[in-house]
Amino acid sequence: MDWHGILSQSLQQGLGPVAAVYCLAAIGLNIHFGYTGLLNFGQAGFMAIGGYAVSSFVATWGLSFWVGCVVALVATALLALALGVPTLRLRADYLAIVTIAAAEIIRQTIGSVTLLKYFGGQDGLQGFNQSFASLNPFSSSVGIPGVVSWRAYDFWTLLVCWFLVALSCLMTWALMRSPWGRVLKSIREDEDAVRSLGKNVYAYKMQSLVIGGLIGGVAGIMSALQHSAINPSFFATDTTFFAYTVLLVGGAARVLGPVAGTIIFWFLISFLDLFFGAATSGVNPVIPASIMDGNQASLMRFIFMGLALMLLMIFRPQGIFGDRRELALDAR
């Protein structure tokens, strides 16, 4: 087995653009779930709105990419408001069900044949990233020889993604040490106590939902740019749960939790995938085909991921870097 290849490719994934996109999504969730205690299970919906606003603006209506970005952010903010109004006064599990339902509504509507001419149905849209690609200063592949290497465009998106991650982390850090951030954290700990101090809990939760949603929208845009294409399957329910796993691996309510989480998570996921892929391929595979074939090997990472999510939540809900005392995860 080619251990060097497997390890270097896993590292490449752990630092790559996909990991950075999920990091952004998880930073948004960190503000929702980690700091405010809002159980947003519809982060994929925010991402879909962001990504599709940009791509349909350029590919369908032929407008400017940058205008598309602004519209994408406005649209995600509106989605947050639309979701927040009915649910933020309700119990945590209601928010969870409504956000997951909203994300599915968005995905199925965007992917429908009825709206084919605007959003391209299940095939999605392509060819909307020229404005972004033309800014790419790199012309050949970049990396450390023998360890990692990315194609020029991948490296450019990776750089932009990680820059945005840094920016979001800085913003989260600044926000959470402000008085505003302390109110958010106290809402997470005891909503009624905050209310009794005369704070408008509803307004604070709404602000948190909008800010986290905006970061999710940016993640959606970057996801579309990184693939140079967009289609509804990018924004399935599992996308949200991936982002949750990333957040919980690193540790919720920590500024750098999502960053550490995404690198570790994607490194392990790619490692498992490549390992089982290699172990089942070839003439005389390490794992006999009667036990596991190539298709089944590609499922192993999801099986491990589900198991990891369960065990993490049971035995170490604070993740690797989190503080258990800070995170009293309970709805009622």
Add this chain to the structure above:
Amino acid sequence: MHARPRTISALLVALVAAVLVMTGSASAYAAPVSHVGESACQKPAPRNDDTIHIQGCLTDLREKPPKPVPDVRFTVVDDQGKKVGEGTSNASGVFDISLGKSIDVLGNTYTVQLDKGSLPKGAALRNPKQVALKVTPKLSSDVYVTFPIGNATAAGAGKFTQALQLAVGGLVFSLLLAMAALGLSMIFGTTGLTNFAHGELITFGALVAYGVDALPGTITIAGTNVTIAVSIIVAAIASAGFGWLNDRALWRPLRHRGTGLVAMMVVSIGLSIFLRNIFQYLAGASTHQYSQFSSPRPWTLGPILVTPKDVFIVTFSTVVLVLVVIALQRTKLGKATRAVADNTALAAATGINVDRVVSVVWIVGAMLAGLSGVLLGMTQGFDYQLGFKILLLVFAATVLGGLGTAWGAIVGALVIGLFVEVSTLVIPAELKFVGALVVLIVVLLIRPQGLLGKAQRVG
């Protein structure tokens, strides 16, 4: 009680092993494909050349036994719209159109068109929109296509008849939804757990039944093939056991160590992803159908058509639902269940064994979900995502009726199920689930406690 990590992980391993054992047989066998309704047909004699033919047999399913329909014209065009061949059904209803050498044909897509004008008077396609079928020959064997002929349904009739016909489908779907929703609601009521892995309990039932069904041979009692009936019973028992195992191995230890509800919700998501992929690992990604999966001749009831299968499902699920609800209302255990749901601490203080009650709730809830999975599989076939796909509708039904109320879940499911099907009159069928989810959000906006829920603070 303190956390006992070792016990929990040991039980987790047991859970995995049990899943593996119970669904193990599912992957090993392929489903036999049945061609019911074509029994009057005689397939053309096998040829010994290297050509691929498109064959089919037209029978009028209104007759019993089905009567062949001769002199119906067919044309086959390729994906560029060029005509490749044509044919006419003979006296025994059989048509046979050659496409050419297999080497030129494989992998291409062809459209088989039926000339509607050549159908005899009074006969129509059961599905009037299906005048053309796309086929893509992948193996160097002949392709067999079917055009069921009978009374024209839905689209040929008036809006009201269409709505009635859709309502029949909606009723079947909503009763199946109700079984799943009742289970979810009972579990939520007694433990407060919003179980995102409930969809996998549904799939589990369908898979176990498929495993039994795919075992070689058939089970007969007094000459009648009862394989599917046995599969349903085995699936119900296995699902009940699986539910018990879920509670015993995972949720009870978590409750005892005082894990928060939100944390449990996230655990259930992990469990859902885990089980769903195990299911795909065992059963593959393709859609399966039970061996007795067939579309027998429907009965005409006024302007609408009802299949015996619809009648069976409606009767069976109604009986099951009524039994469960009566048990909840009348029996001692049912009363204990409602007491636990109402106030766990108080119920425990009055001497009710809460753990035992919750165990029973899990057993019954998982059995209901498993049954709903088998029957769903019978109506539409199933794959490893069967339960996951309708999970949100199950949630919608439970929330609509009022989380944690038994009648509420059933009423909610009826509303959602009927709405999903009948709404296709006005909205495209692909968006029918979207409509139901929009209803869910609107209900939360207006009446968060649901239709039958008690007006209490849910914030």
